[in-house]
Amino acid sequence: MSLTEDKLNRLLNELSFDANGLIPAIAQQFDSGEVLMMAWMNKEAVKATLTENRGVYWSRSRNSLWRKGESSGQIQQLKEFRWDCDRDTILLLVDQTGVACHTGRRNCFYFAIRGDEVTTISDVIIDPSSLYQA
Amino acid sequence: MSLTEDKLNRLLNELSFDANGLIPAIAQQFDSGEVLMMAWMNKEAVKATLTENRGVYWSRSRNSLWRKGESSGQIQQLKEFRWDCDRDTILLLVDQTGVACHTGRRNCFYFAIRGDEVTTISDVIIDPSSLYQA
Numbered sequence: 001m002s003l004t005e006d007k008l009n010r011l012l013n014e015l016s017f018d019a020n021g022l023i024p025a026i027a028q029q030f031d032s033g034e035v036l037m038m039a040w041m042n043k044e045a046v047k048a049t050l051t052e053n054r055g056v057y058w059s060r061s062r063n064s065l066w067r068k069g070e071s072s073g074q075i076q077q078l079k080e081f082r083w084d085c086d087r088d089t090i091l092l093l094v095d096q097t098g099v100a101c102h103t104g105r106r107n108c109f110y111f112a113i114r115g116d117e118v119t120t121i122s123d124v125i126i127d128p129s130s131l132y133q134a
Numbered sequence: 135m136s137l138t139e140d141k142l143n144r145l146l147n148e149l150s151f152d153a154n155g156l157i158p159a160i161a162q163q164f165d166s167g168e169v170l171m172m173a174w175m176n177k178e179a180v181k182a183t184l185t186e187n188r189g190v191y192w193s194r195s196r197n198s199l200w201r202k203g204e205s206s207g208q209i210q211q212l213k214e215f216r217w218d219c220d221r222d223t224i225l226l227l228v229d230q231t232g233v234a235c236h237t238g239r240r241n242c243f244y245f246a247i248r249g250d251e252v253t254t255i256s257d258v259i260i261d262p263s264s265l266y267q268a
Contacts, residue, residue: 002250011252024158026169033167035160038223050247082255084242085235089172091243101219108218109225113184116136118145121216 003050012043016088025090027055027100030079036100037108039066041090053078055094072131074098104128137184146177150222157224161189161234164213164227170234171242173200175224187212189228206265208232238262 003011017023022040029036039057041049044065048056052067055076059066069075076094083090101108104124112121137145151157156174163170173191175183179199182190186201189210193200203209210228217224235242238258246255 003247003252004250007250007252011247024172026160026172028167028169033162033169035162035167035169035225038158038160038218080246080248082243082246084172085237085239085244086242087245089242091169103219105219108220108223109216110219111221112214112216113137113145114214116138116141118137118141 008047008050012046014087015046015083015090016086017043018088022058022060023088023090025055025057025092027076027092027094027096029096030093031095034107035109036076036094036096036106039068046090049078049092050081055092069097072098072102074100074131076100099126099131102128102131104131142181142184146180148221149180149217149224150220151177152222156192156194157222159189159191159224159226161210161226161228161230163230165229168241169243170210170228170230170240173202180224183212183226184215189226203231206232206236208234208265210234233260233265236262236265238265 015023021042024038025041026038027036042058045056045058055068057066075097078094080093099106104126105122110120110122112119149157155176158172159175160172161170176192179190179192189202191200209231212228214227233240238260239256244254244256246253
């Protein structure tokens, strides 16, 4: 992706950010279609995602830009940047290194209802303590 | 899905709704993996989705429960209900009848950046005027 600064600014004006200046962004593994996670972006995060070609979000808990994988190494290489009819949700197609979830699971959506029970449907594949070492 | 009322209430207490009482819900076509749309649910919508086994959202513009497809016929049969590690995003696996998007496209994410251009990547497959007749 290589929008000119002019086109990038036009896109930032076109997207609909909420009262907190944020827009939800869904990350999907580009080849398998697996939905990996949902996080939030502000204008700065959209800009960083598009110029660095990787998933960059806004951390609402840390109140700072969050380059996904910067401490864990589990980065998201950007394959395509899409948005929806209402211009208020982003869909990133990415190539996820390792795991998207801080619990060490491939994706964050591991709670499910099966039959009449709430259950956990995917396994931890990377020890989370190895993801966030001091 | 057939949670007892007790388990359903436990789930509603466990999910993290925002300051407006809403939680984002991503709808994904269960077999193809296509991400169809993102919308919002309140507790009532979660309850209706799980008891009626179809996608039911909260319309922020109409300020009312929105049984997806109730006027257009483009319903979402619920295949699986999942949520994420932070309990603040829902992922519905659904079987979408026809189109998810009010523009008559199969999914809502039809704006994309290709090369250095913003472009529209999917076609209208149902005339939107036929979806919302008086």
